[in-house]
Amino acid sequence: MSELLTGGDLRARDHHRIEDDARAAGPLHDATRPDGVRVQVVTVGLEAARKLLADRRLSKDSDALQREIKRQLAALGSTQTDLAGMFGPSMLNSDNPKHARLRALAVKAFNAEAVQQLAPRIEGITGELIDGLPLGEEIDLVRALAVPMPLHVIGEVLGVPARDRAGVRALIETMMSMDPEVSQPASDALGGYFHGLLTGDELDESSLFGRLVAADDDGDRLSHDELMAMAFLLVVAGHETTAGLITNVVHDALDNGLWEKVAADPGLVPVLVEETLRHNNPVRNSTHRITTEPLEIDGVAVPENTLLVINLGSAGRCPVAHEDAARYRIDRATTGHVAFGHGPHFCLGSGLARLETEIVLRELTSRFPRTSYAGDEQPAVTENDIMASSKTLPVVLRR
Template sequence: MTDVIDLEECGEEFRRDPHPLYARLREHGPVHRVRLPASDGHYDTWLVVGYDEARAALADPRLAKDGSRIGVTFLDEEMIGRHLLVTDPPQHTRLRGLITRAFTMRRVEELRPRIERITDDLLDVMMPHGSADLVESLAYPLPITVICELLGVPELDRTEFRKLSTEVVAPTSAESGYDAFVRLAEYLTELIRDKRRAGHSGDLLSDLIRTTAEDGDRLSPGELRGMAFLLLIAGHETTVNLITNAVHALLTHPEQLAALRADMTLLDGAVEEALRYEGPVENATFRFAAEPLEIAGTSIASGDAVMIGLTAADRDAGRFPDPDRFDIRRDTRGHLAFGHGIHYCLGAPLARLEARTALRALLDRAPALTLDGPPGEWLPGTLIRGVRSLRVRW
């Protein structure tokens, strides 16, 4: 292996299927120096591809999410505001405590009837056509509707918001990604201003504006914007690709699809295996070495960027035997698709609920569901794992 592996030089095949490269890297060790593709800014970073090392790194307090600990600030963070993915304790503990006061498990469970209704309504429109793009017809509109209703985003804004959010998580260029951040920051500032003027309306964003800790602590305007950004982006982009990737995996493994149709008690296992096999987040967002450290004998200098490969770790044969086999009966406990440690995904219960609801309803109403051609273009960059379109017929 070369000192720095340039992922841009790995070509389009890496974008379509990064797993063979990650497997080759693991053969030579769990940690490597890589240069990210141009769409990710061509940054050099350490990439952790081994399961044990990734799990440990996700919970290692020496790997900071807050770049200011090493003297680094990012323009997008200054524009959007502080949120859970760019903070460490004690600030992270404070922010997570405030948001969990409003975004509770009970609140997620209360969404179940509405999620089922939205899913049925989308399928009512989709089914008479006999074929459709699953992304446009179900995988995208379900989670975007749920999260926008939850947060109180006006329906008229959702199409534009989708364009901006996709550009943020999978930028087609550094310039377009930056522009999307600017426009999103402006939009969220205005949305929060409107919520303050309107008074309490029962949505999550209104609750976050008013939520107060026992000591009187509240989210600042910048923190509100940052948390709204995180909830809106993470609350639908990942779920779009979880649903799409799960359907794609099932349709390309007909024996697994048949097993699920024969026994729908396997549904939870199918969702968890989809998360492990082709999770919607390829790599966790950057961490930075707050002090010199070693990962599996590799020296990481203070200030170095570290990227933890969630997709790579979940295909590590040392943790999941025969990892390239899609098996809905597999024991998937411990997979890292939602992360690990204090940064474990706050929205995991909502994502799981939406994916289970969508899969159950789709398979029930489309008994002859099959692919209608190859999947569309895989999203650029190394953050989100998913395709822009997936044609299906029934």
């Protein structure tokens, strides 16, 4: 069931069928990543997914994850040895109490008050980008808006200079391809960039990166490895997932004939965002976990030291939790999902992602109420083991 990990030549909505069929067939599916590493993909209902995401027996410890992945890679004869980019000791790849310590250093930048203070700047960046878009001709909204908007926002929050952001984005795209021949050099290059930024004289002390470098909690400072891992996490997660959410929401609004309805009633914007998070979540699978002891998932035995990911899409479309769960509907309560995870690792940037997506959808529908999808078929989806959003989104903007 490697299709549960990679997009391949799948088209939009194909992954829904694959995930929902897998959930109906059973809770565990052996899958192989493009680099040959074997992972168990968990497809369970919403409540079971919540319990697993908060289960302490499913560890996020960086050392344990890297040890098992390197063991498998070595058995395959792989020369890939550096996994620090995606599996470094960040708050994402750590358990409590280390996780709580690292998260506390970043949480103030993403709390509700801080996010709302960013709203005027998000609106400004969105407006500037939209002002440059042509009317009446086909454009790719992924490249033109969905990617650059959150990239500029998180770049300003973190302290990544504007001149460097396009290059950082290009390295991230390559790194997430899951092809070790190109992803490893890209990871190394991105690591070199972050090292220079975090140790250089140009770092803005008022930015989040600047504050993390200076952070001192009773003499306990972040190590260089922790700083580097935090940089990878915040830059990648801070724009990649939001770009996917913007893409999927615009696609869903057009695909379900809701664009003009939202243009006439902006109050529907948050409803569409939540239904897309439930039904067409851009984060297809959770990040990796490893079992610290033997356990059972829905009656199936799982050995110790098993790598697994939890499929978030199938949990969101759980038929027990939602009536008519396989359909996209905006006449339901849409808060029942795990699109941002659950438990200690609930997404720190969920509020920012929602705000950015709502601003983009509101601005696009109000300015261009007659916008239409320009493709002849459903767009191809991304090709990595985490994301599931359209690679391109061809649209024609019309007033």
